[in-house]
Amino acid sequence: MLRLCGELTDGTITWLAGPRTLAEHIVPTLSAGAGGQHREVIAGLPICVTDAPDEVRARAATNLAFFDSVPSYRTILDREGARTAADVAIIGDERHVERELTRLADAGATQVIANLSGVPTPEEHARTITLLGALSTHL
Numbered sequence: 001m002l003r004l005c006g007e008l009t010d011g012t013i014t015w016l017a018g019p020r021t022l023a024e025h026i027v028p029t030l031s032a033g034a035g036g037q038h039r040e041v042i043a044g045l046p047i048c049v050t051d052a053p054d055e056v057r058a059r060a061a062t063n064l065a066f067f068d069s070v071p072s073y074r075t076i077l078d079r080e081g082a083r084t085a086a087d088v089a090i091i092g093d094e095r096h097v098e099r100e101l102t103r104l105a106d107a108g109a110t111q112v113i114a115n116l117s118g119v120p121t122p123e124e125h126a127r128t129i130t131l132l133g134a135l136s137t138h139l
Contacts, residue, residue: 006033
């Protein structure tokens with residue numbers, strides 16, 4: 001499908017694919033289908049800015065558990081070396097989240113869709129939106 005996307009579309013949107021999967025599988029396969037031409041790679045991941053990453057990761061594990069057993073997502077998680085979908089979520093303080101977003105960009109993501117559903121508290125949601133807004137012109 002990625003080769004076909006590279007051939008026929010402007011790119012792809014992923015869900016739960018981290019930097020390893022983007023760099024080693026998605027970007028090269030998409031590019032091969034495009035005859036080496038650039039294609040958009042939009043990476044969708046759960047993101048939360050917090051000072052309590054262990055608590056948030058536990059919430060994420062509960063809220064994302066469905067994806068752990070869906071074969072297509074399980075394949076992505078396995079490529080990433082992740083045990084659960086929560087393992088690929090970007091959860092941490094502002095510096096950590098910024099570093100992980102940079103890793104996604106370095107891996108070939110041209111845009112990021114930050115999914116904030118069901119994971120952050122209202123305060124964490126506000127912090128995440130503030131950071132993403134500040135970074136939107138930098139990454």
